[in-house]
Amino acid sequence: MTLELIVFIASILFGLLIYWRESNGNGMYRTFNKIINSKKLQMKPEDKTGFVYQQSFLIRLVSITFLFLIGIVIAQFLLPIDLAAISLFASMIVGTILGTYLAQLIFKSNEVIDEQSESLEGMVQETLEKGKDFIDDFKQKNLNKEAPKEALPKEAPPTDKEQKSARERLKDKGLL
Secondary structure (H helix, E strand, O other), rough: OHHHHHHHHHHHHHHHHHHHHHOOOHHHHHHHHHOOOOOOOOOOOOOOOOOOOOHHHHHHHHHHHHHHHHHHHHHHHOOOOOOOOOOHHHHHHHHHHHHHHHHHHHHHHHHHHHHHHHHHHHHHHHHHHHHHHHHHHHHHHHHHOOOOOOOOOOOOOOOOOOOOHHHHHHHHHOOO
């Protein structure tokens, strides 16, 4: 179990390495493409597709399985020890595919961050300005609450002479 875990983690790192390597250049895939396909079907010079880079799941699975099959056949002839156990083989394939998708996630997130960096700066600046305005408003409200009540002018209470009776108010309105 420990060996399988170590192989699984190593294969994830191997998948990251394969994906990164193919994102920088796809010379081997281009060579196989030239050998296998006719001139009309060959990939265009600006195409960056590789064995695992910009490929669907099924193509990645076939490519990685074929790579590990070749590696296991070579290991069987060179080493007298049986290292090609099915569980190790499966964990290497699954780990490598997982590593390629992890690398793809990392590359896509880097592209999105690079594209959105300018708009993110603007959003951060707007947020900071709104925060400063909020703090200033909050300080003003606190100052208004702390103002002494004696400093505010008091309204004089109405006197009895200024008040009209209810009958007089109704007459003024024309209701009586």
